[in-house]
Ligand SMILES: Nc1ncnc2c1ncn2[C@@H]1O[C@H](COP(=O)(O)OP(=O)(O)OP(=O)(O)O)[C@@H](O)[C@H]1O
């Protein structure tokens with residue numbers, strides 16, 4: 246085990262680096278897409294049911310199938326990491342649109358009404374009242390999306406790009422346990438670290454959400 | 460300052476909430492909108508800051524039609540206090556109070572120091588500045604709501620049932636503080652309530668709404684109690700309006716008897732060496748001034764004086780001067796006689 250780590254640590258670190266990028270880039274893209282889409286669905290209620298259906302369907306597509314089909318749709322190489330990024334972005338959007346809508350819906354109508362009545366304009370209301378109050382709900386969704394992305398990236402290893410997943414395929418092919426254990430431990434650690442980073446961010450952003458639960 | 464001219468509001472579902480309302484709210488005074496539930500008080504109030512837009516007619520604020528003004532700008536110039544204080548849960552108390560100054564682009568320091576002053580003004584300790592609304596009681600949140608409405612110094616305030624969610628004791632306290640603030644500030648206030656007692660207590664002018672946003676009567680509280688315009692108003696202001704009305708008449712012209720004048724009662728007024736009443740006594744039995752009636756000054760209302768005569772063992776209320784020295788007494792017969800030559804009743 247130690248022997249493996251000593252000789253292969255550059256490869257392991259590279260795999261870890263790739264894993265982080267492949268998992269997090271889709272989270273950022275997903276959030277950037279889900280925020281405006283979720284806002285529209287919140288603002289125009291009739292958009293919500295169809296959006297919900299679409300995102301449920303998307304979420305139900307098996308990840309491996311998506312990884313295989315995407316190159317055909319996008320015209321990319323099978324080994325292009327872009328496939329993974331796009332696929333995971335799709336999942337993240339599917340998950341977060343719902344979260345964003347729920348988050349915005351968690352803002353008490355009395356608060357929005359009062360904020361409007363004291364003179365917030367629609368954009369200020371969204372940015373300085375509705376979104377900040379929706380942060381706990383949105384970040385809860387973001388935790389789920391991040392952790393699930395960390396585990397989904399590994400599936401990409403079956404196609405040749407999969408961050409730490411490559412360590413599993415490597416270990417299986419060589420019938421060698423050390424890379425498999427390293428891969429598992431590192432993925433779990435990565436998921437835990439990213440999750441606690443988000444929890445930390447939430448603590449900083451929303452000190453108000455932890456006071457006076459009544 | 461605020462004028463409704465033939466204002467009608469019909470909601471998309473066909474409900475006519477306000478029908479042909481014409482009303483003037485005098486500058487620097489509290490005008491109370493009172494009436495049964497669903498009669499269009501809130502709708503009328505919200506047409507002043509354009510939270511509801513009139514279907515027809517005109518609402519003028521400081522001479523300008525609200526429909527010709529930018530809604531956000533208009534609202535920043537009008538303080539707004541509602542029942543559920545409507546504070547921003549993610550902002551501290553001081554930042555909540557400073558909401559409108561921030562929106563108006565004041566620099567942060569000035570906005571905060573104004574907010575801190577107001578926090579004190581509405582009777583909350585400075586230590587509360589850093590709290591979040593969820594850490595305050597309902598009554599405290601309501602005070603913060605009032606402070607927020609005052610922060611940018613608007614000449615106009617809209618107030619919608621601010622005290623109906625708190626208990627009677629806190630309500631009375633908040634009402635008294637509200638009146639004290641208004642004495643200092645002299646804002647033009649539109650105040651909605653469905654509680655007629657609150658209306659006559661706080662209003663300079665009371666507008667009684669009838670179902671469908673019709674005005675049943677617009678008058679001073681005293682006139683309203685003395686001369687209800689119709690059965691609806693008489694019914695709404697309630698049974699004991701005769702007694703309540705005495706609350707608006709000062710005891711300053713009430714004739715009193717000398718303190719040592721002979722009385723029908725065996726009870727004797729006990730004075731200390733400087734002439735201040737200590738209590739009543741009869742054949743060795745004494746009642747303190749607190750438990751047995753009490754004293755009044757010329758600044759008290761006839762209602763208070765009448766109540767004193769009813770609780771005093773001797774049936775007599777004692778008037779004191781500014782030093783607390785007894786300078787006269789009065790019984791209920793004298794009060795009844797005084798009310799007989801009532802200018803308001805004579806006017807009917
Ligand atoms: N947005 C709306 N759409 C349709 N009808 C409405 C709307 N807002 C109010 N109404 C109706 O208009 C009428 C007047 O409502 P309003 O809120 O002004 O009453 P109110 O006098 O303030 O009553 P309360 O004392 O219960 O607060 C009611 O019949 C109410 O149902």
Ligand SMILES: [Mg+2]
Pocket residue numbers: 500501502651
């Ligand atoms: Mg109302």
